[in-house]
Amino acid sequence: MKTVQQTIPASELPKPLDQLTESEIERKACIGKVMTYTLRNLTNKFVDSGFQWLLPVALSQSTDPLWPDPGASIEKRIEVDIYGHQVRTTASMIIHKLIASSLVYPKLFILSPNIRIEKAERAQTGKHIYEFTQLDFEVQNATSKDIFALVEDALIGLVSGLKCDMKSELTALCRCDALQVPKKGFKIYDKEDLEAEYGANWEAELASAIKDPVWVTNIPREFYDFEDFGTGKWDNYDLFLPQFGEVLSGAKREWEYSKIFKKIERDGVRKENYSLLIKLAKEGKIKPSAGAGIGIERLVGWIAGVRHIAETQPFPRVPGRVHQL
Numbered sequence: 001m002k003t004v005q006q007t008i009p010a011s012e013l014p015k016p017l018d019q020l021t022e023s024e025i026e027r028k029a030c031i032g033k034v035m036t037y038t039l040r041n042l043t044n045k046f047v048d049s050g051f052q053w054l055l056p057v058a059l060s061q062s063t064d065p066l067w068p069d070p071g072a073s074i075e076k077r078i079e080v081d082i083y084g085h086q087v088r089t090t091a092s093m094i095i096h097k098l099i100a101s102s103l104v105y106p107k108l109f110i111l112s113p114n115i116r117i118e119k120a121e122r123a124q125t126g127k128h129i130y131e132f133t134q135l136d137f138e139v140q141n142a143t144s145k146d147i148f149a150l151v152e153d154a155l156i157g158l159v160s161g162l163k164c165d166m167k168s169e170l171t172a173l174c175r176c177d178a179l180q181v182p183k184k185g186f187k188i189y190d191k192e193d194l195e196a197e198y199g200a201n202w203e204a205e206l207a208s209a210i211k212d213p214v215w216v217t218n219i220p221r222e223f224y225d226f227e228d229f230g231t232g233k234w235d236n237y238d239l240f241l242p243q244f245g246e247v248l249s250g251a252k253r254e255w256e257y258s259k260i261f262k263k264i265e266r267d268g269v270r271k272e273n274y275s276l277l278i279k280l281a282k283e284g285k286i287k288p289s290a291g292a293g294i295g296i297e298r299l300v301g302w303i304a305g306v307r308h309i310a311e312t313q314p315f316p317r318v319p320g321r322v323h324q325l
């Protein structure tokens with residue numbers, strides 16, 4: 001997705017650890033504590049709510065097509081041959097989530113490293129990195145409303161916890177006042193209405209206009225998000241944070257064979273990469289579900305008030321820049 005437009009001068013992009021000044025090291029360490037707190041708080045919340053914690057995979061035949069997504073800007077897809085089979089690096093574990101939540105783990109989450117080789121010009125948006133981690137979760141038989149309630153509770157719990165337990169870190173980052181505990185029942189906007197109000201740059205405009213987190217629904221994108229063929233509306237969502245932009249995307253999912261097949265064909269996505277999902281759907285083994293993925297670096301970046309989300313990474317993945325570590 002596109003987010004708030006900003007341009008960070010090349011000289012001010014996040015640097016590797018060995019090039020940091022003393023004060024930059026202090027700031028990095030402080031953001032590291034906020035990261036650790038956030039990971040503990042969110043994983044506890046999911047485990048305590050009955051979710052199974054799965055370990056991620058890095059190489060698969062089936063990964064997220066990231067297509068069609070109007071905000072995508074992928075320069076290159078990484079495919080390698082292993083044992084005579086072509087596999088891809090994980091772009092997201094969406095296909096794994098649909099199958100695992102249907103067959104074995106009805107409530108699951110994964111801290112999943114995603115590789116998306118963004119175009120180098122995205123270095124300066126401050127919102128894109130070419131390796132990031134999602135807290136990716138899926139719930140069998142859940143509705144979008146169930147996911148809204150779960151995420152809102154998680155965000156409220158996290159921000160309240162941080163304000164109590166991480167006071168000195170938030171003070172050092174000048175975030176004590178800016179960071180307010182949101183109130184449950186976030187506003188919900190339809191993307192079509194936002195486009196009508198703000199035009200093509202609606203994402204950036206919305207992020208600067210809002211004072212509280214909001215949901216945006218009805219976003220046409222990949223085949224696995226639920227589309228009502230009758231109304232043309234999509235039952236999917238992004239979470240936008242004030243003065244920042246999108247930090248989560250998710251959906252109610254398609255589970256019916258005929259719709260999955262039709263959408264894969266319509267989108268021109270390579271069918272052979274999704275043959276297992278298609279086969280299981282045909283056998284009626286894919287269950288209705290809903291879920292989402294929280295971009296961890298974006299969430300912590302918003303909490304810490306960073307200019308560039310690679311500041312939250314010990315080993316920055318700024319598009320176009322490759323360091324030794």
Ligand code: ASN
Pocket residue numbers: 064091092094134136137249250251291292293294
């Ligand atoms: N994690 C997202 C979801 O659950 C998919 C993505 O990252 N493209 O919908």
